[in-house]
Amino acid sequence: MSATGSRLLGLAALWAAMLVAFSIATPAFFQASTVTSILQFSSILALVTLGQALVVAAGGGGIDLSVGGMVSLSGLFMAWLGGGLAAVPAALVAIAGGALLGLVNGLLVTRLRLMPLIVTLGTLYAYGGLALALTGGSPQRGIPASLAPFGRDALGPFPLSFLLAALPVYVIAQFALSVTPAGPWTYATGRNEAAARLVGIPVARLRLAVYTISGALAGVAALVAASWLQSARPDIGVNLELDSLTAALLGGVSIAGGSGSPAGTLIAVLFLQSLKTGLQLSDVNSIWQTGMVGLLLLASLQAERLLRRGSIAA
Amino acid sequence: MPRLSREAAIALALIAACALFMLTSPYFATAGNLLAVGRRCVDLALIALGEMLVLAAGGIDVSAGVAMGVASIAVGKPLQAGAPAALAALAGPVVGIALGGVAALAIVGGQMPPIVATLGLWGVWRAALYLLLGGQWLSGLPRALDPLLQGVMFGIPPVLLGIAALYCIVWLVLRRTPAGPRLLAVGGGEDAARRAGINVVRTKALVYVAAGALNGIAATIYVAQYRNVEMTTGGTLALDAIVAAVLGGCSVSGGEASVLGTALGVVLLRVLQNGMVLLGLPSLWTGVVEGTLLVLVLAIESLAALRRAGWRTA
Numbered sequence: 161m162s163a164t165g166s167r168l169l170g171l172a173a174l175w176a177a178m179l180v181a182f183s184i185a186t187p188a189f190f191q192a193s194t195v196t197s198i199l200q201f202s203s204i205l206a207l208v209t210l211g212q213a214l215v216v217a218a219g220g221g222g223i224d225l226s227v228g229g230m231v232s233l234s235g236l237f238m239a240w241l242g243g244g245l246a247a248v249p250a251a252l253v254a255i256a257g258g259a260l261l262g263l264v265n266g267l268l269v270t271r272l273r274l275m276p277l278i279v280t281l282g283t284l285y286a287y288g289g290l291a292l293a294l295t296g297g298s299p300q301r302g303i304p305a306s307l308a309p310f311g312r313d314a315l316g317p318f319p320l321s322f323l324l325a326a327l328p329v330y331v332i333a334q335f336a337l338s339v340t341p342a343g344p345w346t347y348a349t350g351r352n353e354a355a356a357r358l359v360g361i362p363v364a365r366l367r368l369a370v371y372t373i374s375g376a377l378a379g380v381a382a383l384v385a386a387s388w389l390q391s392a393r394p395d396i397g398v399n400l401e402l403d404s405l406t407a408a409l410l411g412g413v414s415i416a417g418g419s420g421s422p423a424g425t426l427i428a429v430l431f432l433q434s435l436k437t438g439l440q441l442s443d444v445n446s447i448w449q450t451g452m453v454g455l456l457l458l459a460s461l462q463a464e465r466l467l468r469r470g471s472i473a474a
Numbered sequence: 475m476p477r478l479s480r481e482a483a484i485a486l487a488l489i490a491a492c493a494l495f496m497l498t499s500p501y502f503a504t505a506g507n508l509l510a511v512g513r514r515c516v517d518l519a520l521i522a523l524g525e526m527l528v529l530a531a532g533g534i535d536v537s538a539g540v541a542m543g544v545a546s547i548a549v550g551k552p553l554q555a556g557a558p559a560a561l562a563a564l565a566g567p568v569v570g571i572a573l574g575g576v577a578a579l580a581i582v583g584g585q586m587p588p589i590v591a592t593l594g595l596w597g598v599w600r601a602a603l604y605l606l607l608g609g610q611w612l613s614g615l616p617r618a619l620d621p622l623l624q625g626v627m628f629g630i631p632p633v634l635l636g637i638a639a640l641y642c643i644v645w646l647v648l649r650r651t652p653a654g655p656r657l658l659a660v661g662g663g664e665d666a667a668r669r670a671g672i673n674v675v676r677t678k679a680l681v682y683v684a685a686g687a688l689n690g691i692a693a694t695i696y697v698a699q700y701r702n703v704e705m706t707t708g709g710t711l712a713l714d715a716i717v718a719a720v721l722g723g724c725s726v727s728g729g730e731a732s733v734l735g736t737a738l739g740v741v742l743l744r745v746l747q748n749g750m751v752l753l754g755l756p757s758l759w760t761g762v763v764e765g766t767l768l769v770l771v772l773a774i775e776s777l778a779a780l781r782r783a784g785w786r787t788a
Binding site: 223225268272273274275277278279281282283284285286287288289290292293296297401402405406409415445447448450451452453454455456457458461462465 | 534584591593597604609720762764766
């Protein structure tokens with residue numbers, strides 16, 4: 161437990177150091193509007209990363225490469241079906257649509273016992289490709305205008321989407337994982353599947369649930385993005401698999417499953433998004449962000465391995 | 475129950491697809507179209523052969539296509555500067571081996587899961603592609619590599635002879651040398667392989683380096699064929715290769731490989747893509763079809779296996 165705590169402190173310290181470095185290097189970075197901008201992008205990444213973290217934590221080679229495809233496609237569901245609807249039903253369309261896509265992943269993994277990485281690689285292209293093919297690549301209108309304040313307004317420096325979507329979801333997740341049996345069940349399944357089964361944990365149903373939750377959270381992320389942009393972009397989810405996996409592992413989720421916390425995940429998301437926004441404000445081509453995130457993914461895997469070896473030796 | 479071998483099944487599927495497209499499009503069976511399909515098979519044939527080895531050893535490489543892109547720059551730049559053709563041609567495999575070495579270092583040395591490590595490398599190689607190209611495409615390169623494409627024996631170009639030779643070599647290594655069973659044993663289960671006295675680390679490292687060499691040779695051929703290198707070069711090849719290998723009977727969980735199946739998988743995939751275009755399906759649908767095909771093939775296989783084993787619920 162203290163190892164996790166010190167890891168989070170280390171990450172938070174690294175984050176603070178990075179913010180200082182960006183503020184010195186790029187004067188445009190040190191502004192209240194930067195906070196709003198980082199948090200606005202973070203809302204989307206945070207929601208997707210929580211799903212990714214749960215899928216990986218539940219073990220069995222769990223990984224969800226299709227998150228980006230699910231975000232793109234559930235945003236389109238909302239644009240097509242939500243046109244004449246009020247804000248809340250339109251939002252529910254996005255979330256239910258995402259959950260349905262996640263359920264398909266979950267059924268393929270648990271019922272047909274296919275490897276998660278290949279299932280979600282396939283559905284990444286199927287979902288993401290469908291979003292592009294059905295729209296010809298152009299953004300779709302039809303997002304209720306009543307959702308615009310939710311996507312665009314802020315309370316002080318804090319965007320409403322962060323306060324009303326990302327933050328509550330993380331609070332609920334932290335509560336559910338620490339107070340209800342969902343937490344011990346998920347971690348136990350991730351650590352040792354056979355043992356979890358022996359003590360009566362419904363392993364298959366639990367995994368089905370985490371893939372569905374990952375889809376639903378992708379739907380919420382799509383809701384945030386579409387409310388903000390007031391249109392559904394078919395490429396909005398591109399590269400989210402890389403970003404969310406990096407943030408999840410950086411935040412203390414072990415790739416082998418069985419560990420991780422919403423708090424750590426949120427800190428890692430803020431860290432990653434600050435890095436991306438900082439690079440953007442420094443006028444670096446966006447492809448550098450992809451490269452940096454890729455390096456960060458490799459580095460956090462190495463860090464985890466070395467930390468684990470250290471803790472076993474100690 | 476007698477079952478159709480995978481190679482026979484995929485050959486039948488290929489014949490059926492060709493018959494279908496001949497009936498529906500008068501253009502399909504023309505020499506020009508078949509030549510175009512053949513040209514599109516060339517780079518994929520090599521990437522898929524490498525991917526097959528990686529899958530057989532229990533790994534996966536989603537960075538293979540972009541790695542080919544990076545190696546293409548190493549071929550294109552000297553060519554542009556007027557370096558001798560042989561030197562430029564050699565640069566492809568040399569850089570390919572180096573990139574494969576990096577993957578081996580991360581996956582074998584760093585003990586990272588292949589899917590996560592190669593996803594990270596995918597991001598890094600994409601940034602490298604941008605950095606090395608400097609934001610500009612290499613295009614209209616000199617025709618110095620043309621001898622590779624022009625017919626020598628009975629009008630067969632050296633490129634095809636080379637690919638056929640590489641497929642034969644890989645088949646021989648897999649089926650007629652001790653290295654083959656070693657590789658498949660590692661893919662089937664690393665602990666068991668280790669107990670059987672197999673040097674797992676060396677076997678896996680060699681596989682990634684060999685796949686890197688094949689990616690690099692593909693890069694040389696790519697530059698010879700298209701005489702340009704773009705930011706997007708190789709972008710979809712990794713998925714194409716995984717789909718072709720899986721169609722050809724490679725198990726995604728390792729331990730199985732079919733050289734003939736992979737070759738047939740490459741041709742079938744390219745024929746399907748060509749037929750879709752001829753039937754008027756926009757190319758944006760490629761990703762949807764490929765992703766769905768991947769999941770569908772695995773799902774059918776798994777259903778058949780589960781039925782044979784008798785349904786045992788998890």
